[in-house]
Amino acid sequence: MGAKGVGSNRYVDDYVLVAANTAEAYRALGVLAHCLMDYGLSLNKSKTVFLSAKHYRDYVASQLGGDDAEAAKLRKIDLKFDPYSDNPEADYDSLVETVETLEVRQLLNRELEKALPDTFLVTQIGRTIRLHAPAVALEIAATLLKQQNLHAFRSSFSTIMRGVANLRGDGRFAPIHEGVDRLLDQVPIHSAHLLKADTSLLHYLRCLRFQRTPARANFVSELFDKTQLDAVRRACIDCWREWSDAVAFNHLRNRWQQLSPECQRLYWLASFRFGDEGDKARQQAKRAIAQYWELGVELPFDERRDKAKLATLPRGTEPRFAAVFARWAKGAGDAV
16 A cells, blocks of 8 residues: 555554545545455445544544543433332432433534544434423434434434334323424435335334324335335334224235234234224134144144044143234233
8 A cells, every 4th residue: 555655544453544635535445445356355335434634533532532521421321220229210310310411402413513423422312312301302303303414323223213202102292292293204205215224114113103194104005015024014014003094904904814924913913993893804814813823833633623632632732822812912902
């Protein structure tokens, strides 16, 4: 590298190439790529980042622990609240008071100015969002869910969505639920690329299940029809279940045999939300579940025809999984 006129430094496993301008930086990367090729190696594009001198200094300072007092305090907060401690209420109030003393919005804006935001700091902000007053929590959520900011914080997408889901599912934040819903409905419009990853999509769907809107209903319906992933389909069914969406339920009812066993079981659980229609749907599918929900470890005998033979076997009288699940679901129809 030195023979080609490229200045570089090494810090453990990190290599830093120093260039006078962007054009020179691209030339240095080209030289590095050719050098690596000679050894059968290639450049890891996902870990290659261009930084200005200022941003690089900020990055080094953060890595060396050069945070200001606010950032350092937020980093050190232990968010593992134990409700079974000797003084759970006092512990929780103390945690809330600590968070309220921090200028979280200023910290968030400071991270947005960096070329490489501090992932852990953003994660802590997402985790503490429900410890703020509703108005402040809505401001933080709005900042996190803006198009350019969500892209900048994409490595913390799952944590951000968990924080927003906590807000949306907490009755104390009911005054801001409508505002949070509007922010969430904009995500597929301006940041659809972030929902390509299955994990991110599942976290996003978890936020949608609390309230039905026309935009969400359309998004979930199209997603269910297009996706081949069973986990995503189950998340869609869970949204319909929480919304008590009778149209979607009827759509599933007519395609019940085409669903995977896992989706069928969630559909069965959802049926308890639909009164008489749900009762009829379960009655319609009752005979088929014994076959569809087999685990593959059952004894090869028919429960009715071979009842006498099964009675002589050690595991012959054990109930089949379908019967156990149906009995459990009857009492767990409102389970989360």
